[in-house]
Amino acid sequence: MDTRTIAPELKVAASAAAATRVLECRDVERRFGGLVAVTGVNLHVDRGEIFGLVGPNGSGKTTMTNAITGFFPPQKGSILLNGEDITGLAPHKVARRGVARTFQNLALFNGMSVLDNILLGRHVHMHPSIWRTALYPWFAKPEEVRNREVVEEIIDFMQLENVRDEHVDSLPLGLKKRVELARALAARPSFLILDEPMAGMNQEEKAYMARFILDARDERGVTVLIIEHHMDIITGICDRMLVLSYGEVIGTGIPREVIADPRVVKAYIGGSHAAQ
């Protein structure tokens, strides 16, 4: 396209949109053997948004997060983070660009304390090599102090003071999920992907978790993509949402409008998850 034909005000608007766009997925497709897990998925998440990704079981939600974070890159399409193409970048490199995630199934280290689990979230910021640290330990000292400071601040933010020295395996599910969120936040991400952070929680635990997610956005400036089956949470905290069904987008926009869309209602009633 000849850009000279585009009106200046449109160019300004386009560059402003690009500046606020944290994540953009363009025409993403991922297959596993003959199975098309997701295809033709376009989505974007703007800075400061909480964006909901929903859909019945097997609709491709985790596949999308794995494509974004580099675990299973797309075979077609592209993924842009802050305007830069990160398609196919290794997971640790995506993490270094400020992306953190939690997992659908808890990925905590059971034999370790809450504090040590959260400290592991700092690994993306640990620079000295093992050899340098072993030979010249004073290099590592300031960094270790800094990591401890960050972790203490996160423990305070996530209200985990009372259980900081407990082994994570002794904690109830709601607290384990909170520790996982704390570990992700310890990386000081600018973009956070939460895969079913409230699965298995009771109403009170869900309300707490929703509060922490909102605070992470409001007080720490974190942009959030959340996969969640609880529709009350999606409508309660998400600015926008997108619905997948059989790997394709069937609805996107403001939650209260999207959940009223007949295609979305049908997908949920036909799927194994009823809208809750």
Ligand SMILES: Nc1ncnc2c1ncn2[C@@H]1O[C@H](COP(=O)(O)OP(=O)(O)OP(=O)(O)O)[C@@H](O)[C@H]1O
């Ligand atoms: N690593 C993999 N190897 C093979 N098939 C996979 C893999 N990951 C996902 N799939 C398949 O891709 C499809 C989409 O799965 P995905 O886990 O992305 O769905 P989902 O929406 O996250 O489901 P759920 O809500 O149950 O977590 C499914 O048919 C699944 O079996």
